Amino acid sequence: MSKDQPAPLPGQSDKIVQVENLSKKYGDNIAVNGISFTLNKGEVFAFLGPNGAGKTTTVEILECLRNPTGGQAKVLGYDVSKRSDQAEIRKRIGVLPQDFNAIDRLTVRENINYFGAMFKHQLDADKLIELVDLKDKRDEQFKKLSGGLKQRVGLAVSLVNDPDVVFLDEPTTGLDPRARRDVWGVVERLRSQGKTVFLTTHYMDEAEYLADIVSIIDHGQIIASGTPDQLIDTHGGKKTLIIRDAGQEGLKQLPQGLPKAELRNAGDIAISLNNGELTSILMSLGQTPLHDKEIEVRRPTLDDVFLNLTGRRVSEEGN
Amino acid sequence: MRSRIYTIISGHFKSWYRSKSNIFWTIAFPLLLIVLFGAIFGNGSTKFDLYLQNQDLTGNVPTPLSQGYVNVLNQTGAFNLHIVAAEQPDPLTYVKKDAQDHNQGQRLLVIPLGFNATIMSGKNATVQLYMDQSDQASASLAGIVHSVTVSYAAAIANVPDHLVVQQVGIVTRNIRYIDFFIPGVIGMTLLTTGVFGAVNTNGRYRELKIIKKLATTPLSKMEWILGMVGYQMILATISLIVILFFGYAIFGVTATIDIYTVGLVVAAALLFPGIGMVLANFVKEAESADAAANAITFPMMFLAGTFWPRDTLPYIMKTIANFMPLTYINDGLRDALIYAEPAQALTNTLIALGLAAFFIVLGSILMNWKEE
Numbered sequence: 001m002s003k004d005q006p007a008p009l010p011g012q013s014d015k016i017v018q019v020e021n022l023s024k025k026y027g028d029n030i031a032v033n034g035i036s037f038t039l040n041k042g043e044v045f046a047f048l049g050p051n052g053a054g055k056t057t058t059v060e061i062l063e064c065l066r067n068p069t070g071g072q073a074k075v076l077g078y079d080v081s082k083r084s085d086q087a088e089i090r091k092r093i094g095v096l097p098q099d100f101n102a103i104d105r106l107t108v109r110e111n112i113n114y115f116g117a118m119f120k121h122q123l124d125a126d127k128l129i130e131l132v133d134l135k136d137k138r139d140e141q142f143k144k145l146s147g148g149l150k151q152r153v154g155l156a157v158s159l160v161n162d163p164d165v166v167f168l169d170e171p172t173t174g175l176d177p178r179a180r181r182d183v184w185g186v187v188e189r190l191r192s193q194g195k196t197v198f199l200t201t202h203y204m205d206e207a208e209y210l211a212d213i214v215s216i217i218d219h220g221q222i223i224a225s226g227t228p229d230q231l232i233d234t235h236g237g238k239k240t241l242i243i244r245d246a247g248q249e250g251l252k253q254l255p256q257g258l259p260k261a262e263l264r265n266a267g268d269i270a271i272s273l274n275n276g277e278l279t280s281i282l283m284s285l286g287q288t289p290l291h292d293k294e295i296e297v298r299r300p301t302l303d304d305v306f307l308n309l310t311g312r313r314v315s316e317e318g319n
Numbered sequence: 320m321r322s323r324i325y326t327i328i329s330g331h332f333k334s335w336y337r338s339k340s341n342i343f344w345t346i347a348f349p350l351l352l353i354v355l356f357g358a359i360f361g362n363g364s365t366k367f368d369l370y371l372q373n374q375d376l377t378g379n380v381p382t383p384l385s386q387g388y389v390n391v392l393n394q395t396g397a398f399n400l401h402i403v404a405a406e407q408p409d410p411l412t413y414v415k416k417d418a419q420d421h422n423q424g425q426r427l428l429v430i431p432l433g434f435n436a437t438i439m440s441g442k443n444a445t446v447q448l449y450m451d452q453s454d455q456a457s458a459s460l461a462g463i464v465h466s467v468t469v470s471y472a473a474a475i476a477n478v479p480d481h482l483v484v485q486q487v488g489i490v491t492r493n494i495r496y497i498d499f500f501i502p503g504v505i506g507m508t509l510l511t512t513g514v515f516g517a518v519n520t521n522g523r524y525r526e527l528k529i530i531k532k533l534a535t536t537p538l539s540k541m542e543w544i545l546g547m548v549g550y551q552m553i554l555a556t557i558s559l560i561v562i563l564f565f566g567y568a569i570f571g572v573t574a575t576i577d578i579y580t581v582g583l584v585v586a587a588a589l590l591f592p593g594i595g596m597v598l599a600n601f602v603k604e605a606e607s608a609d610a611a612a613n614a615i616t617f618p619m620m621f622l623a624g625t626f627w628p629r630d631t632l633p634y635i636m637k638t639i640a641n642f643m644p645l646t647y648i649n650d651g652l653r654d655a656l657i658y659a660e661p662a663q664a665l666t667n668t669l670i671a672l673g674l675a676a677f678f679i680v681l682g683s684i685l686m687n688w689k690e691e
Contacts, residue, residue, distance in 0.1 A: 063535045065690045087537065095535040101527040103330060105337040110330075117326035118536035141337070157532070 014041040015077075016165045016196045017062060022071035023220075024057050031057040033220035034071065039165070039198055039213070044191050046211035047200040048302065051318040054220040055200040056098055059169050062198070063095050076164055091119065094163030098170045098200075100154045104143040108134055111142055112156050119161035128156040132186050148179025155186050165196040172206060173318065184210060202318035204302035216306060223309050228302060235308050236300030241281060243269040244294040255284040273297070323538050327546025331520065332553060345512050345558060349504045350565050353497070356626065357570055360496040366396070367460045368424035370414045372403040375434040382435030384475060388446075388482075389430070391471045397463050403427070411449060419658060420630045426450040426460060438472075438481055445483045461486060501566040501574070502652035503625035508558040509584070510619065510645050513551050513591020514598070514612050520547055521599035521686060522608040531690070540688035544596075548679070551588040559584060563656070572657075579655035579664035582672060587648050589675035594644070596682025619645045644678070647671040 017039035024032040032054040039045045047055045060066045062075050064086040076092055078085035102111040109125050116122030129138050132152040137145060142153060151171060158166055168187070172180040180203075187210050190197055201207055207214045208228045215225040224231055243250060247267045254261055254269070258281060261271045271281065278297065285291060307313050335341045371392070375385040393400055401423065403410045410427055418425040427449040437444040448464055450457050465484050472482035524530045533543065559580070566572035595612065602608040622636055623629070623645035629637055640646050651667030654660040 060690055065531065065534060067689075090535060090537050093535065095532060097528040097531045097535075099528055100532055101529065103334060103529060105334040106330060110333065114326055114330050115532065115536065118323055118533065118538045120537075161536075 015039070016041050016043075016075070017045075017198060018072075018074045019058075019062075020072045022058065022061065022073050023069050024054075024061060024066065025069045030220050032061075032068075035217065035220070035222045036071075037215050037222060037225060039196065041196055042194050043212045044187065044197040044199065044210055046207035046214045047198070047217060048202070048204065048207040048211075048214050048306075049200075049217035050202055050314045053217045055202075055217055056169055058217070059167050059198065059200055063093065063167055064089055091161070092164045094158040094161060094166040096154045096158040096166070096168045096171055098173065100157075101150065102142045102153050102157060105141055107139050107141055108145070108153050108156075109138045111153055112160055115157045116160040121162070122160050123162050125156075125160075128159055131159070131189060132156045133182070146179070148175050148182055151175060151179065151183055152186060155183065159190075163195075165198060166190065167198045169200050170202070170318075171199065172201070172203065180206070202314050204306060204314065208302045214302065216302075216309065218310055224305065231302060231305045232300050235305040236302075237304050237308055239273045239278075239300065240298045241271040241273055241278070242296045242298055243271075243285075243290055244296070246290055246293055250290055250293070253288050253290055255288055258284070323542050324546045324549060327543060328549045328553065331516075331547065331550035335550075335554065344515075345508060345554065346561055349508045349558065349562055352507075353501065353504055353562070353565060354569070356500055357497045360500075366399045367463070368401065368418070368426065369398040369460070369464075370401045370403050370410070370418070370425075370427040371430070372405060372407065372410045372427065373430045374405050374432045375430050376405050376432075384435040384438055385430045387475070388434075388468075388471055392428075392464070392467055395463060395467055399423075414449075420628060426457075428464065438476060441476075441481075443481050443483055445485050447485050447487050449487045451488070495570075497566065497570045498572050498657050499628070499653065500626070501562060501570075501572050502656050503649050505559055505562050505656075506587075506623070506645055506649040506652055507620050507625045508562065509555050509587035509648060510591050511616055512554050512558065513587060514595040514616050515609070516551060516554070517547065517592035517595025517682070518599050518608045518612045519605070521596050522603070522605040525599075525603075526605045530688070534688050540683070540686065543688075544679070544683050544686070547592055548588055551592050552584065555584045555588050574656035575659055577655055577661070577664075579651060579661065579668045582668040583648055583651045583655065583664075586651075586668065586671035586675040589679040590644055590648070590671060593675065593678030593680075593682040596686055597678065600682070600685040600687070619643045622646075624649050644671065644674045647674065 015038055019038070020036045021034045022032055022036070023030065023034050035054070035058065047058065049055055057066065061068050061073055061080055064080050068081060073080045075089045078088045080086065080089065103114065106114060108129060112125040112128055113122075116125065126138070129135055132155050134149065134152055134156070137149060142150065145153065155168070155171070158168065172183050175183065184206070187197060187199070199210065211228060213225065214228055214231060215222050216231070217223070224235055226234070245267045246269045248263065250269050251261060251263060259272055259274065259277070261269050264270045273281070282295070285295070303313060335345070371389065373381050373385050373389060375382045381389070389400070392398060401417070403413060407413050410429065414427045415425055417423070429447045429449070431445065431447070434444050434446070446468065448461060450460065461484075468482050468484050472480070521530070563572070563574050566574070594615065598611050598615065599608050602611045622632065622640040623643045624640065625645070629640050629646070632640065647667045647670045651664055651671055654664035654667060
C-alpha cells in the first residue's frame with residue numbers, strides 16, 4: 001500500500017483476515033508457531049492439517065475465544081487482542097465450533113432464532129432453513145435429527161447474523177459420506193453468494209473440493225499455501241498412469257524403455273509420468289497386448305502433497 | 320430486538336417443560352414425597368401432646384395431690400405429657416419454642432402453687448389450660464382434661480366442683496408434621512433444580528459447545544448468568560405455588576406468602592445456581608459434575624432439616640447443618656410460610672441472601688466464558 005493512501009477503516013478492507021507471525025503457547029507446548037496468512041473477501045480458505053496441528057487454536061484466536069501469545073491477527077481490520085475490537089468482531093463473524101450441538105429440546109427454527117437473538121440484526125430463520133435444506137425439519141426438535149442434519153442446523157446458526165466471514169471448524173468430522181456432501185453443498189452455496197469462508201479440516205479431499213486457497217499446517221507451522229492446483233503442481237509429485245488388471249503377465253508385456261513400472265492393488269500396473277511423456281507411452285502401449293486394458297491417468301492429490309511435505313499421511317480420523 | 324436475557328430464559332424454560340424427567344423431578348417428585356411422608360407421618364401420634372408444669376412443690380417434691388393429679392392424667396393414655404420444670408418463669412414462651420422445635424402441639428396445663436393446700440382447706444382449686452381454640456384437637460383435648468379433673472376431684476374429696484379447669488386461649492400455630500414438611504420440600508426442590516440446573520447448563524452446554532458458540536456472539540457472560548438466574552426464579556416460583564397449592568388442597572396446610580418468602584425465593588434462585596456453577600467449574604465433565612451435584616445436594620437435604628427437625632440430629636450433625644446454605648432457606652421458609660415469625664424469617668432471609676451473593680459472585684468469577 002502506498003504512503004499516500006489512507007489505511008482502510010476496520011471493516012472496509014478486502015483483507016478479511018490478516019495474520020502475522022501469530023503464536024500461541026500453553027505452558028511449554030507451542031500450539032501455533034509464528035504463522036502468517038491472509039484471507040481475502042469472497043474466498044473459501046481451508047486450513048488443512050492433522051489433529052493437534054494448531055488449526056482450532058488459530059481459528060479460536062480469530063474468533064476472540066483465545067488470546068494469542070505473540071504476533072498479530074486482524075479480523076475485518078479489527079485487532080483480536082483488543083477488548084474494544086473484540087466486540088466489533090463478534091458482531092460481524094459467524095462461527096460453527098468443532099463438535100457443536102444446538103439446544104436439544106428446541107426445534108430447528110427455535111434454535112436459529114435463539115442464536116439469532118444474540119445479535120442486533122438477524123436473518124429470517126425460514127430463509128436460512130431453506131439455504132441448508134431443512135424445510136421439512138423446521139419444527140423438529142434438534143435432538144431428533146441425524147448427525148448430518150444437526151450439522152446443517154449448526155451451519156444455519158453460524159449464518160444467522162449475516163456475517164462478513166464464517167468460521168467453520170471441522171464441519172464434516174464424524175459425518176457419513178452423504179452428510180459430508182450435503183455440508184459441502186451448503187458451503188458451495190455460500191461461495192456462490194460471495195461469502196468469505198474460513199474452514200479448518202483434516203480431510204484432504206474436502207480442502208481440494210471446496211477451497212480457493214489452502215494453507216497446510218503441521219506442528220503449529222504453515223508448511224505450504226496456495227490454490228489446490230498450485231500445491232499439487234508444486235508438491236504433489238508426478239502423475240501416474242494406471243493399467244487396470246494387467247498382473248505379472250502385463251509387466252512382461254510392457255514395451256522396453258518405459259519409466260519404472262510397479263504392480264499395485266492386486267494387478268494394477270502404475271507408471272510414474274514425467275511431463276510430456278503421456279502421449280508417447282500411450283502410443284507404445286498400443287503396440288502391445290495391453291492395448292485393450294482399461295487405462296487411466298491419476299493426478300496427485302493434496303494427500304500426496306501432504307505426504308511429500310511431511311513424509312506421512314493423515315488418517316480418516318485426522319491423526 | 321428481543322432481549323438476549325429473555326431469549327436465554329425462554330430457551331431454558333422450553334427445554335425444561337419439554338422434558339418429562341425435568342417435570343418429574345421439579346413437580347411430580349416433590350408432590351409424591353409430600354403424599355408419602357404426609358401419609359406416613361402426617362397425623363402424627365394418636366395421643367395429644369400436653370405440656371404440664373406443676374408449680375405446687377414442697378422443697379423439690381410435688382405435693383401429694385398435685386402428683387396424684389398428674390398420675391391420673393398420665394393414666395388416661397390420652398396424652399403425651401411433656402413436663403415443664405416448675406422454676407421455668409415463662410412456661411408459655413418455653414412451650415411455644417419447644418413445641419415448634421419438636422413439632423408438637425402447643426398446649427400447656429399449669430398446676431399452681433398451693434393446689435394441694437387449697438383442696439385440703441376445702442376451697443376450690445383452679446388449674447390453667449392454655450390452648451389455641453382454633454387448634455382442631457382443642458375441643459376433644461379440653462373435654463378429656465375436664466372429665467379427668469372432675470373425676471379426680473370426686474375421688475379425693477367427693478366434691479367434683481372443688482377442682483376447676485380454667486381455659487386460657489392462646490394464639491398458636493399448631494404445627495403438624497406436614498406443615499413442617501412442606502416448606503422443607505420447597506427448599507429441597509429449589510436446591511435440586513438450582514444446583515442441577517446450573518450444572519446442566521454450564522457443564523453440559525459446555526460439552527455441547529453451546530457456551531463456546533455463545534461466547535463468539537455479542538452475548539456477555541453476565542447476560543448469560545442473569546438469564547440462568549431469571550429462569551431459576553421462574554422455576555422456583557412455580558415450585559412454590561404448586562407445592563403450596565397441593566399442600567393446601569390435600570392436607571389443608573395454610574401458608575402465608577410475604578416479603579420474606581419473596582426474598583428467600585430470590586436468594587435460592589441465586590444461591591443454588593451459584594453453587595452449581597462453582598461445581599461445574601471444578602468438575603469439567605458433565606457426568607462427573609452431575610455426580611458431584613448429587614454428592615453435595617443429598618447430605619444437605621438430610622442435614623438441613625428438610626425431612627425432620629434438626630434438633631433430632633446428633634450434636635456434630637447439627638453443627639455441620641449450621642454451615643449448610645439450605646438450612647437457612649428451609650428455616651426461613653418455615654418462619655415465613657408457616658410459623659409467622661417475621662423476626663426469624665428476616666434473619667434467615669438475610670443470611671440466605673448473603674450466601675447467595677457470595678456463591679453467585681464466586682460462580683461467575685470461576686466460570687470460563689472464553690477458552691483458557
